[in-house]
Every structure is written in C-alpha cells, then in structure tokens.
Amino acid sequence: MTYRAQVEDIRFIFDNVADLDQLRGTEKFAEASADLTDAVLEGMGKLCEEVIYPTLRNGDLTPAVLENGVVRTSPGFKKAFEAIAEGGWVAVSAPEAQGGMGLPLSLTTAFNEMMASANMALGLCPLLTQGQCEALEHHASEEIKSLYLPKLISGEWTGTMNLTEPGAGSDVGALKTKAEPNGDGTYAITGQKIFITWGDHDFGGNVCHLVLARLPDGVAGTKGISLFMVPKYIPDADGNPGPANDLKVVSLEHKMGIHGSPTAVMQFDGAKGWLVGEPHNGMAAMFTMMNNARLGVGAQGVGVAEAAYQQALDYAKERQQFGPIVNHADVRRMLLTMKADTFAARSIVMACAIALDMASATGTADWQARAAFLTPIAKAFATDTGIDVAEQGVQVHGGMGFIEETGAAQFSRDVRITAIYEGTNGIQAMDLVGRKMMDGGEAANVLIDEIEAHAEIARCTLPELAEPVWQACESLREAVEWLVTQTDMNTRFAGSVPFTRAFARVLGGHYHLKAAMVEGGEGARSKLARFYIRRLLPEHESLLAHAMAGADDLYAFSLDELEA
Numbered sequence: 001m002t003y004r005a006q007v008e009d010i011r012f013i014f015d016n017v018a019d020l021d022q023l024r025g026t027e028k029f030a031e032a033s034a035d036l037t038d039a040v041l042e043g044m045g046k047l048c049e050e051v052i053y054p055t056l057r058n059g060d061l062t063p064a065v066l067e068n069g070v071v072r073t074s075p076g077f078k079k080a081f082e083a084i085a086e087g088g089w090v091a092v093s094a095p096e097a098q099g100g101m102g103l104p105l106s107l108t109t110a111f112n113e114m115m116a117s118a119n120m121a122l123g124l125c126p127l128l129t130q131g132q133c134e135a136l137e138h139h140a141s142e143e144i145k146s147l148y149l150p151k152l153i154s155g156e157w158t159g160t161m162n163l164t165e166p167g168a169g170s171d172v173g174a175l176k177t178k179a180e181p182n183g184d185g186t187y188a189i190t191g192q193k194i195f196i197t198w199g200d201h202d203f204g205g206n207v208c209h210l211v212l213a214r215l216p217d218g219v220a221g222t223k224g225i226s227l228f229m230v231p232k233y234i235p236d237a238d239g240n241p242g243p244a245n246d247l248k249v250v251s252l253e254h255k256m257g258i259h260g261s262p263t264a265v266m267q268f269d270g271a272k273g274w275l276v277g278e279p280h281n282g283m284a285a286m287f288t289m290m291n292n293a294r295l296g297v298g299a300q301g302v303g304v305a306e307a308a309y310q311q312a313l314d315y316a317k318e319r320q321q322f323g324p325i326v327n328h329a330d331v332r333r334m335l336l337t338m339k340a341d342t343f344a345a346r347s348i349v350m351a352c353a354i355a356l357d358m359a360s361a362t363g364t365a366d367w368q369a370r371a372a373f374l375t376p377i378a379k380a381f382a383t384d385t386g387i388d389v390a391e392q393g394v395q396v397h398g399g400m401g402f403i404e405e406t407g408a409a410q411f412s413r414d415v416r417i418t419a420i421y422e423g424t425n426g427i428q429a430m431d432l433v434g435r436k437m438m439d440g441g442e443a444a445n446v447l448i449d450e451i452e453a454h455a456e457i458a459r460c461t462l463p464e465l466a467e468p469v470w471q472a473c474e475s476l477r478e479a480v481e482w483l484v485t486q487t488d489m490n491t492r493f494a495g496s497v498p499f500t501r502a503f504a505r506v507l508g509g510h511y512h513l514k515a516a517m518v519e520g521g522e523g524a525r526s527k528l529a530r531f532y533i534r535r536l537l538p539e540h541e542s543l544l545a546h547a548m549a550g551a552d553d554l555y556a557f558s559l560d561e562l563e564a
C-alpha cells in the first residue's frame with residue numbers, strides 16, 4: 001500500500017469550493033499567490049509521502065516507552081520530525097519575524113491533514129506546537145515570545161497543552177493544580193496532569209508545557225484559572241536550555257491507537273513557571289490554543305479518512321471474490337460513501353480555516369462569527385467522518401480488515417480518539433447550540449442564506465441537485481428557529497449532536513453542489529455530488545427530527561429503569 005498525498009483535491013477545494021482567493025485580497029495574505037500555495041502544497045505532500053508515511057506502522061508496532069524516566073519514541077520518528085523541522089513546516093502560519101512563513105492557517109490545515117494521513121501519532125507533535133505558538137503570540141509577554149517562539153517555530157523545541165487532571169476532563173474548571181508566587185515574578189506549579197500528548201520525547205531540545213493552574217486568590221471554576229509556561233529545562237536569557245525543572249513523566253498510557261504518540265501522566269512538584277496572559281484569565285489564552293487545535297483535530301479526521309479510503313480502494317481493486325470486489329454494488333456503496341463524506345468533511349474544515357484566516361486578516365465581526373460557528377461543526381463532523389470512513393475501510397477488507405498486517409485496523413484505532421480529545425464531540429455540539437447560537441441564530445441564518453442563494457443560482461443548470469439542497473436549507477432554518485426559542489438549555493443540548501450533524505450534512509450538500517457546478521454537471525465530481533445529494537444528504541431529515549425532540553424522553557427513565 002502506498003499513500004498519495006491529496007494535493008489535487010485540496011487545491012480544487014481552495015480554488016473552487018472554499019475560495020482561498022479571497023485571502024489574497026487582504027493585506028495580510030496578499031503575497032500568498034497561487035504559485036506559492038501550489039508549491040507549498042506540493043512540498044508538504046512530498047514530505048508526507050516520502051518521509052512521514054514510512055514511519056506509520058513503526059508507531060503502531062513499537063510504541064513510545066518510558067525507560068528510566070526518559071521517553072523513547074518509535075523507530076524513525078526522530079528523523080521524520082527533524083525533516084519536518086528542517087523544512088520549516090512545523091508552524092508555517094507563524095509570523096515571519098519569529099521565523100515562520102506567515103502563510104494562511106488554511107495551508108497549515110492542509111499540512112495537518114496530510115500529516116494525519118501519513119502518521120497521525122507523529123503529526124500530533126507539530127500540531128500541538130502550532131497551537132502553543134498561537135497562544136503565546138496572542139497572550140504572552142514580549143520576553144516570553146522572544147525566548148520561546150523562534151525555538152518552537154523552528155522545531156528545535158516542542159510544545160504541549162496541560163489541561164486535563166484525574167478529576168477535571170470536560171469540566172476543566174474543576175482542576176486542582178496550584179501556582180504559588182515565588183516572589184521573583186515566577187511561580188511554583190504543583191499538581192498532576194493526565195493524558196498529556198507528547199509530554200516528553202527523545203528529539204532533543206526542550207519540551208515547553210503550557211499548564212493551567214490556580215493562583216492562591218483564584219476563585220473556583222474556570223474564572224479562577226491562569227496559564228503558565230513551564231519548560232522541561234529552564235532556559236537562560238539567550239534561550240539555551242539550562243537546569244532541569246521540577247517536573248517529570250510518571251507514566252505513559254497504554255492506548256487503543258496512536259501508539260507512537262507518548263501520552264503522559266505529568267507530575268509538577270513546585271516546577272518553575274511563567275505567567276502567560278493576565279492572572280485568572282488563563283482560559284482565554286487556552287481557548288486560542290484549543291480553537292486552533294480543534295480545527296487541527298478536524299483535519300486529522302479528514303486525513304485518516306483519506307488514507308483509509310485510498311487503502312480500501314487499492315484492496316478492492318485487487319481482491320477477487322466473484323471477480324474484483326470493487327465491482328460489487330455494496331462495495332461501491334461503501335467506497336463512494338467514504339469518498340463523498342471525505343470530500344464534504346474536507347470542504348467544511350477548509351471553509352472553517354479560511355474563515356479563521358479572513359477573521360485574522362480583516363478583524364471583522366462577521367468573519368469572526370463565521371469562524372466561531374464553523375469550528376465545532378468542523379471538529380465534530382470531520383472526526384466522526386474519520387471514524388466512519390476508517391470503519392468502513394475495515395469492512396471493505398473483509399476478514400483481512402480485522403488482521404493487523406493490512407493497516408486498515410490501525411486507521412480505525414488511531415482515529416477513534418479524535419472524537420474525544422480537544423473537547424468531546426458532545427461538548428462541541430453543546431457549544432454550537434449554546435454559545436454559538438446566543439446571537440439568536442444569526443450566524444447560522446447568514447450561512448443558510450448563502451447556501452440557499454447558491455442553490456437558487458444552481459437551479460437553472462443543475463435542478464436535480466440544487467433543489468434538494470435548497471429544501472434542506474428550509475428544514476435547517478426551521479430547526480434553528482426552534483432551537484433559539486428554547487430557553488431551557490437542556491432542551492437544546494438534548495438534540496445538539498443530531499443538529500450539528502444535520503448542519504454538516506447540508507454544508508456537505510452545498511460544497512458538493514459547488515463542485516458539480518464547476519464541472520457544469522459533467523464529470524467525476526458531479527457524479528460524486530449526485531451520490532451525496534441523493535443518498536447521504538437525506539439523513540438531515542431524521543437528524544433534525546431528533547434534534548427537535550426535546551429532553552423529556554431522555555429523562556423519562558429512572559436510573560432503575562435504565563438498569564432493567
């Protein structure tokens with residue numbers, strides 16, 4: 001099995017579906033010419049195909065281990081990470097002044113997707129470092145920025161995010177880690193963090209932990225949390241790593257997938273930390289990192305879906321059972337569902353990335369609202385798609401899918417975490433119907449208006465595709481109106497997951513329709529759009545019925561009845 005980087009499809013989406021070109025009209029991204037973005041995509045693709053992908057199985061078969069307090073990474077990972085760093089790929093969207101390329105986040109997102117296809121476990125290391133760079137850029141003091149950013153951007157050092165504790169998962173505000181002032185402007189950080197991705201490694205350099213902790217005068221809950229930079233080695237003023245800090249990896253988790261990614265239990269015993277942002281305002285800074293990471297995790301879902309599809313297609317062409325299995329209707333159904341949903345998810349993720357780029361380039365409230373609205377949809381739908389597609393990839397392989405040598409099972413195991421970390425998909429959906437619809441549904445309706453307007457235009461040339469998309473918008477609009485009039489938040493939350501998926505389904509229909517319009521309704525993309533709109537889009541109807549069913553049924557059961 002080989003992996004072919006999805007450069008062509010990403011370029012098509014940039015050019016025709018998510019409209020990367022509008023970025024070039026802004027001062028910030030005026031230099032991101034088509035030639036430049038093409039060259040960047042080609043370079044990323046080559047690195048992922050030739051250097052990163054060959055390490056995929058090593059991570060699964062020879063997981064990262066903790067030996068005498070030191071993490072040893074899987075064979076080939078150090079070299080592959082060095083190649084990422086040497087190419088300047090760790091944080092291509094970071095400012096040029098700090099050593100980045102100043103490219104749009106959309107291109108970083110393309111890279112994150114390709115890295116996830118090639119080796120998701122390894123790709124997490126740069127992904128977290130990118131998020132840390134963005135949090136520091138927006139919230140850290142000039143001193144911290146100039147000390148840490150160039151090293152993180154170059155890949156000399158790597159970054160982690162330390163939120164989760166045994167009693168504080170989705171409810172981050174319950175955390176117990178303490179920060180005591182040392183009296184010299186630094187803080188002593190004490191506590192335990194769990195599930196810390198790439199908490200340590202043997203790549204050299206420094207590991208920079210962004211840690212959420214509570215100051216002595218911090219109130220309970222999220223409002224009393226502050227953010228600290230806590231490096232593994234305390235750097236001197238010139239950025240040379242010095243003495244070891246008072247922190248350690250206690251153990252690494254044994255996981256269902258991404259075995260090559262060291263997931264650490266971290267112990268901080270009065271470790272020296274530096275405040276990032278304002279005291280008690282750590283969640284604001286952490287949200288910058290988390291939002292970046294949410295999009296990145298969505299891209300991981302798409303990346304694994306792509307790789308699982310490619311492998312399943314290769315297998316289906318080779319495997320003979322009553323002729324090549326690729327000719328059987330049900331195998332066709334599976335492959336086309338995989339392909340059509342991957343395109344929908346990729347388009348949603350890229351539309352979200354471009355909205356974030358437009359928000360940062362223009363600073364306008366409209367783009368900020370669009371980006372904020374799309375982020376939970378992109379994270380949840382793309383990761384659910386990664387899971388569904390990888391699972392179907394196993395099914396296409398028949399019995400061989402259950403046998404580890406094919407690698408189909410690895411995709412399925414690896415991608416499963418994406419619906420859980422960075423805020424579970426349930427939490428994403430609650431964010432969508434809660435915070436993101438506190439505007440009375442305005443951001444949702446503006447987007448629905450756009451989709452409808454495009455469907456109106458498409459009606460003249462492709463009525464059989466445009467009409468169902470237009471009708472789906474009307475159903476979605478009714479559901480938005482129903483949701484925003486529910487004052488009991490639990491009524492909204494009860495249907496939040498089906499609503500999020502229904503919105504994604506309609507967005508997927510819109511992007512497939514756009515692709516078909518580019519081809520004038522003739523060609524492979526139009527056939528895929530027809531498949532999606534006829535067979536997958538109708539799911540939105542049952543999802544919306546579920547979304548508007550309220551919470552009463554869910555609470556009608558006593559706990560005893562649930563056990564019966």
Ligand SMILES: Cc1cc2nc3c(=O)[nH]c(=O)nc-3n(C[C@H](O)[C@H](O)[C@H](O)COP(=O)(O)OP(=O)(O)OC[C@H]3O[C@@H](n4cnc5c(N)ncnc54)[C@H](O)[C@@H]3O)c2cc1C
Pocket residue numbers: 160161162163164168169170171194195196197198255263417420421422423424425426427430
């Ligand atoms: C491999 C791996 C890597 C990770 N990497 C990191 C990392 O680098 N840094 C870090 O800080 N953390 C990391 N995490 C932690 C991860 O972000 C959490 O596991 C996740 O946020 C969920 O928290 P939890 O596991 O405590 O689940 P819980 O919060 O206990 O959730 C359990 C279930 O209850 C649901 N639930 C919880 N609260 C609500 C609510 N209010 N309403 C409705 N449903 C709710 C959830 O959706 C979920 O289905 C990682 C985890 C894993 C497994």
